[in-house]
Amino acid sequence: MAADNSNAEQRFALIKENLAEFLNEEIIKKVVDEGGHPKIYWGTATTGRPHCGYLVPAIKMAQFLAAGCELTVLLADIHGFLDNLKAPLELVMHRAEFYRYTISTLLGAVGVSTEKLKIVLGSSYQKSAEYVMDVYKMASIISEHDAKKAGAEIVKQTDNAPLSGLLYPILQVLDEQYLDVDAQFGGVDQRKLFIAAKEWLPKLGYKERAHLMNPMVPGLHGGKMSSSDPDSKIDLLDSPETVAKKIKKAHAAPQVTEDNGLLAFIEYVLLPASGLRGKKEFKVERERDGLETLVYEDIEKIREDYKNDILTPQLIKPAITRDLNALLAPIQEAFKNNKEWQEIAEKAYPPPPKKEKKVKNKGTRYPGGGKPEEKALPMRTNGDAPAEATEAAPSAQ
Ligand SMILES: N[C@@H](Cc1ccc(O)cc1)C(=O)O
Incomplete structure (x- = not known):
């Protein structure tokens, strides 16, 4: 409730x-x-x-x-x-x-x-x-x-x-x-x-x-934010496996609580989200180490345990992955079931143009054989018209 x-x-x-x-x-x-x-x-x-x-x-x-x-x-x-x-x-x-x-x-x-x-x-x-x-x-x-x-x-x-x-x-x-x-x-x-x-x-x-x-909250990925590095940001439509992979890669120094993107995400997203569902709670499973699950109700205790290395990046990463994927699941479900949203995704964020090299390798895909290099995706190379370029492109997700 x-x-x-x-x-x-x-x-x-x-x-x-x-x-x-x-x-x-x-x-x-x-x-x-x-x-x-x-x-x-x-x-x-x-x-x-x-x-x-x-x-x-x-x-x-x-x-x-x-x-x-x-x-x-x-x-x-x-x-x-x-x-x-x-x-x-x-x-x-x-x-x-x-x-x-x-x-x-x-x-x-x-x-x-x-x-x-x-x-x-x-x-x-x-x-x-x-x-x-x-x-x-x-x-x-x-x-x-x-x-x-x-x-x-x-x-x-x-x-x-x-x-x-x-x-x-x-x-x-x-x-x-x-x-x-x-x-x-x-x-x-x-x-x-x-x-x-x-x-x-x-x-x-x-x-x-x-x-x-x-407040300005450090990114979940840790380190510098780079829009050119696809692993530095987690898209709201990333699959559970991709989320797990990206969080695994996130940079977080053990015992350092300042400017720590993982702790900030627990503080500003996961704890308040569970609070809205009725009870503030963050659980860290330690089954692999044969220890009981840790259950936190506030960020202060989490910080303290992190400083003392009771909570390590290795322990909290799977816990964050679990909770974040649970939060994203209904969004992804809604996206999957909404054709209009999928269509707008393709128009709004057209996938980047295919690399020339790939096109050459797959030249035979072009009807009539012909000269694939010359015909290669003429629209997609036009950075000014991304909205049209998507029409020939695969689904955005
Ligand atoms: N300035 C906001 C965007 C914004 C635009 C118009 C507003 O009225 C309010 C907010 C941003 O940086 O994202």
């Missing part, structure tokens, strides 16, 4: 749990004390493919839902495009659809009711006359310097950065008003944007919102 979150104190404690910072928390406290439903939103630019790092904000959002908040997830497609053209507009829109399926399934998989969850596409309101006029107004009163400062940690900074990077913070600030929320939630990397929102909204006569921030 779900944990009891019926009284105001428990609800507020659940909203605050594990946060690094909470600005203007009195705004939320008041709504909770009055028995209301605080309205919180989290925005994500729909660019990279969602990986296990998304479980950290997702679990926090599941806690908001469990605490009776109204949650809006903003699929910020236009932001993905404004940020130094991380992806062309058409692609970020396909990706937004992929995110929509992923996030709703993910929150459902954690076991919370998604009745109070709304998923909104940025472009569905950010092109309205009223919104656009507010963008102009804001652009006329915010200095270039301040807009740049607000986006410093989020918007890609380059020598010849496009002007759109200065619009990015203005739109994010206005989103709080247009999504009609009491608070915005994000990682502490959003801090400068959140402070800007506090300062800029009143300039247009709008009210200041509360801001909830998650």
